[in-house]
Amino acid sequence: MSWVADKKRENETAAEKALMDKDYAKAFFHTAKAAExxxxxxxxxxxxxxxxxxxxxxxxxxxxxxxxxxxxSQAPAEAREAVRxxxxxxxDAAKTQWELKDKPTEKLDDxxxxxxxxxxxxxxxxxxxxxxxxxERFKVRIGGGILMYGPPGNGKTFIAKAIAGExxxxxxxxxxxxxxxxxxxxxxxxxxxxxxxxxxHPRSVLFLDEVxxxxxxxxxxxxxxxxQFLSLTDGLIRNxxxxxxxxxxxxxxxxxxxxxxxxxxxxxxxxxPPDAVAREAIIAYQMRDVPTDGHSGADIAxxxxxxSGADIAxxxxxxxxxxxxxxxxxxxxxxxxxxxxTEAIKHVRPSVTSGSLKQFESWRDVRLAPAGAGDDGx
Ligand SMILES: Nc1ncnc2c1ncn2[C@@H]1O[C@H](COP(=O)(O)OP(=O)(O)OP(=O)(O)O)[C@@H](O)[C@H]1O
Ligand SMILES: [Mg+2]
Numbered sequence: 001m002s003w004v005a006d007k008k009r010e011n012e013t014a015a016e017k018a019l020m021d022k023d024y025a026k027a028f029f030h031t032a033k034a035a036e037x038x039x040x041x042x043x044x045x046x047x048x049x050x051x052x053x054x055x056x057x058x059x060x061x062x063x064x065x066x067x068x069x070x071x072x073s074q075a076p077a078e079a080r081e082a083v084r085x086x087x088x089x090x091x092d093a094a095k096t097q098w099e100l101k102d103k104p105t106e107k108l109d110d111x112x113x114x115x116x117x118x119x120x121x122x123x124x125x126x127x128x129x130x131x132x133x134x135x136e137r138f139k140v141r142i143g144g145g146i147l148m149y150g151p152p153g154n155g156k157t158f159i160a161k162a163i164a165g166e167x168x169x170x171x172x173x174x175x176x177x178x179x180x181x182x183x184x185x186x187x188x189x190x191x192x193x194x195x196x197x198x199x200x201h202p203r204s205v206l207f208l209d210e211v212x213x214x215x216x217x218x219x220x221x222x223x224x225x226x227x228q229f230l231s232l233t234d235g236l237i238r239n240x241x242x243x244x245x246x247x248x249x250x251x252x253x254x255x256x257x258x259x260x261x262x263x264x265x266x267x268x269x270x271x272x273p274p275d276a277v278a279r280e281a282i283i284a285y286q287m288r289d290v291p292t293d294g295h296s297g298a299d300i301a302x303x304x305x306x307x308s309g310a311d312i313a314x315x316x317x318x319x320x321x322x323x324x325x326x327x328x329x330x331x332x333x334x335x336x337x338x339x340x341x342t343e344a345i346k347h348v349r350p351s352v353t354s355g356s357l358k359q360f361e362s363w364r365d366v367r368l369a370p371a372g373a374g375d376d377g378x
Contacts, residue, residue, distance in 0.1 A: 007037045024070040031060055107165050107166055108165075145244070145266065148271050172205065215255050234263070273352045286312070
């Protein structure tokens with residue numbers, strides 16, 4: 001028993017030393033060994049003590065998995081390729097599971113309102129992507145990914161599709177929950193696979209939706225998924241003209257700081273709720289090709305302060321249905337009227353609260369603060 005305990009302790013010490021030397025392969029080896037001896041200790045004891053050994057061993061196994069992913073991402077590219085070839089196989093069957101079969105047809109002009117956001121996207125995303133040589137000529141730094149943040153339902157996902165539409169790029173629309181796996185190390189593998197797939201296209205947009213589920217802060221150690229993401233996006237800067245990484249979240253404050261630095265998801269774009277002008281534009285967009293009595297959307301826009309883009313879309317949908325039902329009941333052609341909207345407004349409540357807006361604004365303001373705003377130098 002004490003020999004096993006000694007061995008466990010020996011390996012834990014060796015793992016700690018390797019971790020300090022940043023030798024993750026060695027740290028992985030010794031952590032896994034320590035877990036193995038831990039399980040033997042559990043076998044040799046019983047009751048509460050056995051349970052404690054098991055819990056401890058499980059924690060070591062989890063850490064070992066994270067160290068293994070870290071070691072793989074640290075290895076030279078060829079070695080990584082070899083490991084991947086040896087470990088894929090049946091996984092290849094699911095190869096294109098994330099790519100959308102059809103390229104999106106939406107364009108930025110379809111995104112109603114949000115003029116500042118669209119201008120920023122054209123300048124920071126579309127133009128650099130389409131004309132990298134011009135940026136290179138003037139030594140204007142480009143590259144890295146884009147983080148869109150803001151309250152739900154204001155067009156982040158819609159904008160991502162429109163960007164892919166503008167760039168005529170293959171579109172990978174991936175929700176974090178599709179990547180996340182309960183097994184240790186699997187999430188990192190999925191992420192690697194996704195990036196590999198996207199890179200096979202001459203031009204691709206990789207959209208990571210609800211990215212806070214994937215890249216949340218986890219103390220000071222950069223291991224696991226965050227480490228994997230950092231190593232994958234380090235290669236981005238060299239590949240700016242073929243792959244664009246876009247991400248969206250409505251909890252930006254949850255993200256690991258390293259992930260939102262320049263070069264990674266370094267450009268931050270706030271997609272807030274539409275103002276009255278934008279709401280009018282969304283109404284016009286939702287009501288295009290629909291028979292209305294010709295009333296102006298301005299009046300409805302003025303009555304829907306605090307409504308998100310999705311709320312407005314739902315409102316329009318309800319108004320259309322009210323007119324449709326009237327037509328079905330009367331058997332005569334009907335038009336969507338102001339009264340239909342007034343009725344619909346009673347049933348659709350605004351989903352954006354001033355409290356949640358403040359939270360986004362203060363996150364943004366901290367980031368915009370010029371003095372001592374952290375080391376962004378990597
Ligand atoms: N600016 C806009 N122009 C036109 N339609 C919009 C706009 N904003 C939102 N919408 C409508 O609202 C729907 C929901 O928007 P979307 O899914 O893009 O929001 P989101 O910001 O991604 O929300 P979440 O944070 O919940 O994922 C869109 O499919 C679209 O119908
Ligand atoms: Mg969305």
